[in-house]
Amino acid sequence: MGLFTRNRIPEGVDPKRLPPGQTLTAPDKWPLLHFGPVPKTDLETWSLKVFGEVAKPVTLGYEQFKELPTKEIPADIHCVTAWSRLGDRWTGVPIQALLEMVQPTPDARYVMAHCEYGYTTSVPLSVLDDDDVLLCTGWNGQDLSVEHGWPLRLLIPKKYFWKSAKWLRGLEFMSKNRLGFWEQRGYHDEADPFKETRYW
Numbered sequence: 136m137g138l139f140t141r142n143r144i145p146e147g148v149d150p151k152r153l154p155p156g157q158t159l160t161a162p163d164k165w166p167l168l169h170f171g172p173v174p175k176t177d178l179e180t181w182s183l184k185v186f187g188e189v190a191k192p193v194t195l196g197y198e199q200f201k202e203l204p205t206k207e208i209p210a211d212i213h214c215v216t217a218w219s220r221l222g223d224r225w226t227g228v229p230i231q232a233l234l235e236m237v238q239p240t241p242d243a244r245y246v247m248a249h250c251e252y253g254y255t256t257s258v259p260l261s262v263l264d265d266d267d268v269l270l271c272t273g274w275n276g277q278d279l280s281v282e283h284g285w286p287l288r289l290l291i292p293k294k295y296f297w298k299s300a301k302w303l304r305g306l307e308f309m310s311k312n313r314l315g316f317w318e319q320r321g322y323h324d325e326a327d328p329f330k331e332t333r334y335w
């Protein structure tokens with residue numbers, strides 16, 4: 136592969152799956168991008184706190200989290216810095232299983248993801264509540280690497296990848312939106328790869 140050759144869409148894959156302005160990574164290259172250090176997680180003290188506009192707030196330790204149902208789905212990811220990967224297999228707890236458990240109130244309209252070291256990002260509840268959104272623990276049959284978000288990251292394939300928050304520790308259900316880390320620094324809150332809502 137020459138330096139300036141674009142990676143081709145694999146045979147049999149609909150080219151329309153690659154959003155405008157995006158380039159495929161090499162099949163074996165998944166770039167790493169984050170602000171700040173990679174956390175050192177201790178599963179003994181780790182928890183996922185689900186709070187705010189929910190009827191049944193809950194804080195799950197790792198053992199409790201591991202009892203939730205999981206599934207594997209294929210999904211495409213698109214980073215705002217213009218790389219995409221198509222069709223990787225992602226494993227995790229379907230967000231809809233968690234929504235059933237905590238029961239968002241009628242006032243819940245947005246959800247803020249809270250991560251280690253204060254990284255945040257939010258989406259409308261209507262975006263989160265979809266069958267391709269995972270509390271993600273695995274990628275292509277392996278555990279996520281620590282660098283890619285182990286033990287837990289969000290996966291929201293329909294949005295630019297900064298919304299797929301790594302090292303997730305909390306989900307806050309809110310009646311009004313607040314801007315997350317990158318959204319306060321110039322990234323577009325809509326983050327739709329097919330509309331190219333990258334920056335504001």
Ligand SMILES: Nc1nc2c(c(=O)[nH]1)N[C@H]1C(S)=C(S)[C@@H](COP(=O)(O)O)O[C@H]1N2
Nearest residue numbers: 166167168169170250254283296297300301
């Ligand atoms: N906690 C946390 N999650 C994060 C980030 C971060 O800085 N901190 N960066 C985001 C951005 S900008 C991108 S593109 C993806 C990159 O995920 P990857 O490193 O697994 O490719 O993680 C997102 N999730």
Ligand SMILES: [Mo]
Nearest residue numbers: 168214215297
């Ligand atoms: Mo990003």
